[in-house]
Amino acid sequence: MPEVEVGTVTHYYGHINVAIVQLTDNLKVGDNVHIKGHTSDFNQEVSSMQIEHKDISEAKAGDIIGMKVFQKAHPHDKVYKVTP
Numbered sequence: 001m002p003e004v005e006v007g008t009v010t011h012y013y014g015h016i017n018v019a020i021v022q023l024t025d026n027l028k029v030g031d032n033v034h035i036k037g038h039t040s041d042f043n044q045e046v047s048s049m050q051i052e053h054k055d056i057s058e059a060k061a062g063d064i065i066g067m068k069v070f071q072k073a074h075p076h077d078k079v080y081k082v083t084p
Contacts, residue, residue, distance in 0.1 A: 003034055003080035010064070012073045018066045019073040027065070027081060028058035035069065037077030044070050 006027050011020040019035070027033070031046045048068040049056050059065045 002083050004083065005078055006033070006081045007079040009035070009037070009073045009075055009077040009079065011075060012069075014072065017069055019069045019077075019079075021065050021067050021079055023059055023061055023063045023065060025081070026058065026060050027079075029056075032082040034080040034082050035071075035073050035077050036080065037074050040071070040073055040077045042071045043082065 004025060006025040007021040007023040009019045010022050012018070027046060027049070029046050029049060032043060033046055034043045046067060049059060050066040051059065051063060056065070
């Protein structure tokens with residue numbers, strides 16, 4: 001499936017399983033993403049996103065979001081949106 005880069009992980013909070021992502025493209029809850037880096041490589045559906053501790057359903061390029069992740073992510077990991 002084709003993938004489009006939508007952002008980069010800038011920080012990971014392991015105790016709450018949240019990756020902070022600087023977006024370069026739009027992203028919404030329900031999108032499938034692929035997070036890939038030096039030691040990270042996993043796919044998941046976006047189930048929850050926040051900006052400034054407020055739940056959001058979509059975000060645009062330039063936003064910095066907190067995204068719930070189900071595996072460990074690392075700073076500089078790339079986030080790709082998977083399209084069918």
